[in-house]
């Protein structure tokens with residue numbers, strides 16, 4: 001695949017998306033305002049690629065694939081010029097103002113023909129498109145975590161996204177070896193996170209009510225519905241702080257009680273029980 005990809009934000013998602021693009025043969029420029037994020041991204045990528053290569057899941061060596069990734073330290077005021085980029089993906093923190101700011105700078109850094117995408121997990125595309133002078137070339141490209149392993153990518157159409165941009169984004173996702181899910185309405189949380197949130201909120205409320213133990217609920221859901229991870233195991237993996245903020249944002253946009261964060265998540269976050277990353281969430285980790 002011959003895309004020249006610019007990715008802004010080298011955190012969990014930006015680094016994973018950079019690896020996906022490099023594995024597909026793209027030249028990638030990965031930017032971040034923190035040198036530590038860039039260093040961590042490169043080290044993580046090297047480790048993951050080495051493992052994938054040793055298991056025979058990728059043919060090329062880690063060095064060859066990571067050799068397609070260049071990192072660039074950005075400053076808060078501007079982004080490096082990227083006139084050759086054909087695809088630009090924004091993956092900074094989930095904050096509307098920050099994303100708008102970064103998108104406006106990204107639009108100034110790339111050429112007129114570059115497709116611009118956001119990896120937001122729930123902010124309506126239209127809210128972010130308002131930062132761009134050409135919102136017709138802007139689309140949601142929602143990768144799941146970990147991006148290297150998860151197949152699905154929601155491709156989300158904003159009201160200003162052109163037919164050409166939407167089709168191109170779907171084609172790009174296929175060329176990256178992923179399975180695109182076309183989302184035709186610009187709803188907060190798109191499609192898959194809305195489903196996941198309602199199921200996980202219900203699971204958390206059932207535990208909060210004392211109806212069931214966390215481990216029994218997860219075991220039941222896996223056994224009965226074939227899920228690979230139960231909703232509470234997933235919550236611990238994603239991070240309860242991330243979950244709380246995502247629910248808060250969707251609830252704020254929709255005022256729909258189904259998305260309201262359960263009190264139990266708020267209590268756990270206040271107590272520093274954020275899941276795997278702090279050693280305790282719904283479960284305890286060594």
Ligand SMILES: NC(=O)c1ccc[n+]([C@@H]2O[C@H](COP(=O)([O-])OP(=O)(O)OC[C@H]3O[C@@H](n4cnc5c(N)ncnc54)[C@H](O)[C@@H]3O)[C@@H](O)[C@H]2O)c1
Pocket residue numbers: 008009010011012013014031032033034037074076091092093094095098102119120121122142143144145238
């Ligand atoms: N983590 C997940 O499970 C997940 C899944 C799907 C989508 N998302 C979405 O992906 C986006 C990124 O999430 P993440 O988990 O990778 O976050 P993260 O906190 O791991 O990384 C965000 C990165 O953005 C960088 N950044 C902040 N401001 C910047 C700027 N002005 N210019 C350049 N870089 C800047 C930070 O230094 C950091 O390295 C968010 O919109 C999130 O909602 C996250």
